[in-house]
Amino acid sequence: MAIPPAYMGYIGYVRITSGATFGIRCTSCDLMLSQAIEKPEVVSSRFDYTVYRLGPKEVGGTIAFPAVMDPSGGGVGSVDVVPYIWLATIQRNNDGRMTNVLEPIKVKYTSDNATFNFHNCLVNSYTFAVTQGDMVNIDLEVFGTSREYLGSGGGYLSDAELGGQRNARALTWNDVYTKVSMDDGSYFTGEYIRSFSFTVNNNLERFYTLNGCLSPQDIAAKIREITGTMTIMGRHPQLGFNAEQNETRCFANGAVHFGYYVSTCSANWGVNMPGVVYEIETMSLSNDLMETSVNFHALPGGISTETFVQSVPAIDKSICATL
Numbered sequence: 001m002a003i004p005p006a007y008m009g010y011i012g013y014v015r016i017t018s019g020a021t022f023g024i025r026c027t028s029c030d031l032m033l034s035q036a037i038e039k040p041e042v043v044s045s046r047f048d049y050t051v052y053r054l055g056p057k058e059v060g061g062t063i064a065f066p067a068v069m070d071p072s073g074g075g076v077g078s079v080d081v082v083p084y085i086w087l088a089t090i091q092r093n094n095d096g097r098m099t100n101v102l103e104p105i106k107v108k109y110t111s112d113n114a115t116f117n118f119h120n121c122l123v124n125s126y127t128f129a130v131t132q133g134d135m136v137n138i139d140l141e142v143f144g145t146s147r148e149y150l151g152s153g154g155g156y157l158s159d160a161e162l163g164g165q166r167n168a169r170a171l172t173w174n175d176v177y178t179k180v181s182m183d184d185g186s187y188f189t190g191e192y193i194r195s196f197s198f199t200v201n202n203n204l205e206r207f208y209t210l211n212g213c214l215s216p217q218d219i220a221a222k223i224r225e226i227t228g229t230m231t232i233m234g235r236h237p238q239l240g241f242n243a244e245q246n247e248t249r250c251f252a253n254g255a256v257h258f259g260y261y262v263s264t265c266s267a268n269w270g271v272n273m274p275g276v277v278y279e280i281e282t283m284s285l286s287n288d289l290m291e292t293s294v295n296f297h298a299l300p301g302g303i304s305t306e307t308f309v310q311s312v313p314a315i316d317k318s319i320c321a322t323l
Contacts, residue, residue: 004112005112007110007111007112008110009109009110011108011110011111011156012107012108012109012110012114013106013107013108014026014029014031014063014065014105014106014107014108015105015106016081016085016102016105016106017102017103017104017105017106020080020084022080022081022084022085023070023081024063024065024081025065025066025068025070025168026063026064026065027064027065027066028062028063028064029061029062029063029064029107030061030062031059031060031061031062031063031105031107031118031142031144032059032060032061032147033057033058033059033116033146033147034057034058034060035054035055035056035057035058035214036055036056037052037053037054037055038052038053038055039051039052039053040053054214055214056206056208056214056215056216057146057214057215058206058216059118059119059121059143059144059145059146059147059215060124060141060142060143060144061141061142062139062140062141062142063139063140063142064137064138064139064140065137065138066135066136066137066138066170066171067082067135067136067137067138067170067171067260068168068169068170068171069168069169069170069171069262069265069267070168082138082269083269083309085123085126085138085140086126086269086271086309087100087309088100088102088122088123089123089125089126089200089202090126090200090308092221092224096221097220097221098122098123098202098221101120101121101122102121102122102123102142103119103120103121104117104118104119104121104148105117105118105121105142105144106118106150111152112152113151113152114152115149115150115151115152116147116148116149116150117147117148117150118142118144118146118147118148119144119145119146119147119148120144120145120146120219121142121143121144122142122143122144122202122204122219122221123140123141123142123202124141124142124143124201124202124203124204125139125140125141125199125200125201125202126138126139126140126199126200127139127140127197127198127199128197128198128199128258129195129196129197129198130173130176130195130196130197131173131194131195131196132173132194132195133173134172134173135170135171135172135173136170136171136172136173136175136176136260143204143206143219144219145215145216145219146215169265171260171262171267174315174317175260175261175262175267175315176190176196176258176259176260177189177190177257177258177259177260177261177270177312177313177315178190178193178196178230178256178257178258179255179256179257179258180193180230180239180254180256181254181255181256181257181276182238182239182242182254182278183242183249183252183253183254184238184242186238188236188238188239192232192233192234192236193230193231193232193233194231194232194233194291195230195231196228196229196230196231196258197228197229197230198226198227198228198256198258198271198273199226199227199228200224200225200226201224201225201226201227202221202222202224203221203222203223203224203225204219204220204221204222205219205220205222206218206219207219207220226273226297226298226299226300227295227296227297227298228256228295228296228298229293229294229295229296230293230294230296231291231292231293231294232281232291232292232293232294233289233290233291234290234291234292235281235283235290235292236281236292239278239281239294240280240281240292242254242278243278243279243280243281243294244280246277246278251275252275252276252277252299253275254275254276254277254278254296255272255273255274255275255276256272256273256276256296256298257270257271257272257273257310258270258271259271259312260312261312261313261314261315263314268312269309269312270309270310270312271308271309271310272308272309272310273298273300273308274298274300274308275298275299275300275301276296276297276298276299277296277297277299278294278295278296279294279295279296279297281293281294282294
């Protein structure tokens, strides 16, 4: 038997298809098929386990990638994959079911017998995160119903298969727009914020039936949870006051507006999330930079077609030349 060669993972790829096909330049992907095997304790006159049981087959995992100005799946200079997956995460119909199935997600790990299609995938959680001095990072958790083995195959994708140019700039913190609005109508923007993250969790659950299969009959989304956190340089007294006065109001009227804007690349995407309630800030004293952390929760009461997507105002960078 021949000695197996050592293949590196950089010739692999992740591609998502649902209408259009999108290539994801990921930093990591652990989408997989797994199955637990358990050993129940029985009285069998032995001091070893003598019975094992098969658990359900589960398709799922995470995909992490930087937001890249990549024309894959769209026009030149667009960042189509980020808003596309956002809509796949957020949109539901009147029955609460998610309407955008990623079918399939194709993952090629290496050239050696490790290429698969993962079918009927839904986004369980979507996190948009950016920190000063860093890229915009997206983290997905995905659930699916089955895995299809596609065999082996060598070589990288052609330019046409990738969907466009082979190099592209990653979005960085200076491309990001943030606006934090409070219940009293006041607001502040990104000049106060050092890091920002926003997570949508659909709380997916796999449901099994007596259908003769170890794979789930269906995957359904439960109540959606929308949370976030931001780190502020110093302390913002108005936001702190608003949080302390939560009991004086009957509902939350705050909003968080975030996204990115790059005019020369036609890259524009934004989310305006209403119904935001802010927690009281946390802080600590040390010999480092004084910062406060604020957690927040969004309760938008979204109807089935709600997308919360709005255009992002142009970022004024004229001040950068005078700093």
